[in-house]
Amino acid sequence: xxxxxxxxxLVEVGVTINGVEHRMPVEARELLVHFIRSRxxxxxxxxxxxxxxxxxxxxxxxxxxxxxxxxxxxQADGDxxxxxxxLAGDDGSFSAVQxxxxxxxxxxxxxxxxxxxxxxxxxxxxNPDPSRDEIREALEGNICRCTGYQMIVNSVRWAAEHxxxxxxxxxxx
Amino acid sequence: xxxxxxxxxxxxxxAEAIAALVEYGDEAKLxxxxxxxxxLMKLRFATPExxxxxxxxxxxxxxxxxxxxxxxxALTRHADVQASPELQTACPIVSHVAGTVGDPQxxxxxxxxxxxxxxxxxxxxxxxxxxLGATLVASGPAGTREIKATDFFHGFLETALAADExxxxxxxxxxxxxxxxxxxxxxxxxxxxxxxxxxTGDRTGVALVNMGPTPMRAEATExxxxxxxxxxxxxxxxxxxxEPSSDQHGSSDYRxxxxxxxxxxxxVEAGLN
Numbered sequence: 001x002x003x004x005x006x007x008x009x010l011v012e013v014g015v016t017i018n019g020v021e022h023r024m025p026v027e028a029r030e031l032l033v034h035f036i037r038s039r040x041x042x043x044x045x046x047x048x049x050x051x052x053x054x055x056x057x058x059x060x061x062x063x064x065x066x067x068x069x070x071x072x073x074x075q076a077d078g079d080x081x082x083x084x085x086x087l088a089g090d091d092g093s094f095s096a097v098q099x100x101x102x103x104x105x106x107x108x109x110x111x112x113x114x115x116x117x118x119x120x121x122x123x124x125x126x127n128p129d130p131s132r133d134e135i136r137e138a139l140e141g142n143i144c145r146c147t148g149y150q151m152i153v154n155s156v157r158w159a160a161e162h163x164x165x166x167x168x169x170x171x172x173x
Numbered sequence: 174x175x176x177x178x179x180x181x182x183x184x185x186x187x188a189e190a191i192a193a194l195v196e197y198g199d200e201a202k203l204x205x206x207x208x209x210x211x212x213l214m215k216l217r218f219a220t221p222e223x224x225x226x227x228x229x230x231x232x233x234x235x236x237x238x239x240x241x242x243x244x245x246x247a248l249t250r251h252a253d254v255q256a257s258p259e260l261q262t263a264c265p266i267v268s269h270v271a272g273t274v275g276d277p278q279x280x281x282x283x284x285x286x287x288x289x290x291x292x293x294x295x296x297x298x299x300x301x302x303x304x305l306g307a308t309l310v311a312s313g314p315a316g317t318r319e320i321k322a323t324d325f326f327h328g329f330l331e332t333a334l335a336a337d338e339x340x341x342x343x344x345x346x347x348x349x350x351x352x353x354x355x356x357x358x359x360x361x362x363x364x365x366x367x368x369x370x371x372x373t374g375d376r377t378g379v380a381l382v383n384m385g386p387t388p389m390r391a392e393a394t395e396x397x398x399x400x401x402x403x404x405x406x407x408x409x410x411x412x413x414x415x416e417p418s419s420d421q422h423g424s425s426d427y428r429x430x431x432x433x434x435x436x437x438x439x440x441v442e443a444g445l446n
Contacts (some may be wrong), residue, residue, distance in 0.1 A: 007180030007197070007223045028181030028224065029214075050174055052212060053362070055278065064252065064281035070211050071282065074181055075204075075228060119277065140361035141276025 011074045017042065018086030028074050033057045035073035036083060044084040044114050048143075055142030058115035058122075059083050065122035067141070084114035087121065096159040097121050106155030108146035115142050120156045129160050176214035179221050185229035187312050187339055194337040195314055197223045203339065204228075205248055205287030208279050209296075233286070233341060236260055242308075243267075245343040247286025252277070254285050264345050266352040266372060270301045273354065276362040286340045289325070292332040292387065297356065299326060299388030300370040303380035307345045313338035329386040350374020351444035355435040356382070359422070366422045367431040369411070371439035373398075379407075379439070384415040384432055391415075394436055404445040408437035 013035065014023035022040050036045050036059065045068060048056030052070040059068045060082040087095040094102065097120045107113045116139065123130055123138035130138065135156045136149070144152060159165075184190045194201060200222035204210060213219040227233075233248040236257040243264055245254065254260060254271035261268045274280055274288065274297050288298050289309065302309070302322035309320045314337055325333045334340060351373035356365045368382030369391070377398050379391040393410035417428035 007182035007193075007225075009178055009180055011181050027178065029176040029178055031175065031215075034175075050215070052208065052275075052279065055276070058278055061281075065278050066281050067278045070208055070215075072181075072204075072207065072211065074183075075207065075226065122277070137361075138277055141278045 011077075013073050013077045015073070015076045015078070016080045018081070018083060026073055028072065030073045031069055032059075032061075032071040032073045032076050032081075033068035035076075036068060036081070039073075042083050042085050046111060046114055048111065048115075053141075053143065054112065055115040055119060055139075056112050058118040058142065060118055060122055060125075063122075063125065065119045065141075082118070082121075084117055087117060094165070095121065096162055096165045097124065097156065099162065099165045100155040100157075100159035101152075104151050104155040104158050106147065106152045107144075112142060112144045112146075116144065116152055120159065123156070124159060124163075128163060130156070132157065174215040176211070177217055177220045179214075180223045181226065182223060183226040183229045185231075187230060187233070187341055190225055190227055190230065190339050191312060191314055191337060193223075193225045194339070197225070199336055201225050203290070205284040205290075206250060206282040207287075208275065208283040209287060209291040209293060227339075238263060239344075242344045242346050245285055245345065247290075247340045247342060248284050249286070251275075251280035251283050251285065251288070255280060260345075263347045263349060264305070266301055266305070266348065266354060266370065267298075267345055270297050270354045270370065273297055273356055279362075285343055289343065290332060290334060290340045292326050292328075292330050294326075294329070294386060294388050295364040295383040296388070297354070297365065297368060297382060300368060300380035300382045301354065302343065302345070303388055303390050304370040304372050304378035305345050305348060306376060306378060307343055309340060310342040310344065311335075311338045312341045317341070319344075323390065326387040326389075331387075346376065348372055348375055351442075353439040353442035355439045355442075357431055357435060367417070367428050367435060369432065369435040369439045371436070371443045373440070373443040373445055379411070379436060381411070381415060381432055381436075384412065384417045384428060386416075389415065391432070391436060398440075398445075404437055404440035407445075408433055408440055411436035 046056035048054035202221035233246040235246040307322040356368045393413035397407035412429035412432040
């Protein structure tokens, strides 16, 4: 088993995803996105391009948005992850960002949406009142092939203007 | 796409990393943020037998103002370089260009040391280090040595680092006079088709992104500026000696054209006429 003083193919990985700990031995080469989807069963995180371009696999790792197709599961060992399933409150109420995408129609086919929601959530956690330019900058690593982005930017602005619609603290961490 | 199998070792100090490099030699690769290496491993262009994860080393992520220069720990992530008040104040080209690497997700993982040690000619930060005349610090079994950025990039994805050496620190001079970074790409998150880093005033340096197998200085432009040429004349020489490749983004001639145009823009933005 890895994480000791000798190199090993099989490593013990423990991560907390949306508040739930998942601990198991995995191959060191396993990508975080596969761990999230196949081990933890959380298929809201999508695999789009698989080349760290499209951003559909974006999750929050240690609070920051990352592309989980370009992170090894073992690199997340000991960390906390939030996926799209972790955004809503325990009672199912939408987070401000989710509600913004509903109010402003920030999606069409929805494939990129989990990544958009996570990148936007990451942005608002450090910059609660971003300008439209700052939103575009923060979403530059997320590709949508339906909307043309205008309504996605509107959605994030809606979330910034309605922070109180966020779920109670802690429920989505 | 899934990387080929490898053995994984997480180290917790520079000494442990160097010991592992000595033990595993050419079979091993160092893993920092992984945003250059993991894509190559997924494509199986890189198939290391052993991956040495540096994430357990906690004392190589910092920016320190040392007076004449600023010291940046090799494991400092791009997002932290971008946000560093010390760099924004005393060497703003470095924080600015760190903010142009990839996209926010990439910048949350990728590190400045990983980017430089990878030695990719299409990468943004190597050109800045060349233009600034930065110094890189490497540690190996025989101790620590300093390598000038201008001596660091040897060939395509090849650097002056020995197989048993770890890049630990990047030292950039204070530079608050003129500077510019011109990055030409099709989409915001893309690699530069061509990029130009220029500094003027306290020191003068011009370096090019993606204009050959290594990050490179625009030596003819630098020489012209030293001889008193104006921006337009100096920029006209920017592609001299460069051997850029042709690919789907542009021909070799188009890249030479871009180098001249972008160098002119960079020199003007940096305050030259």
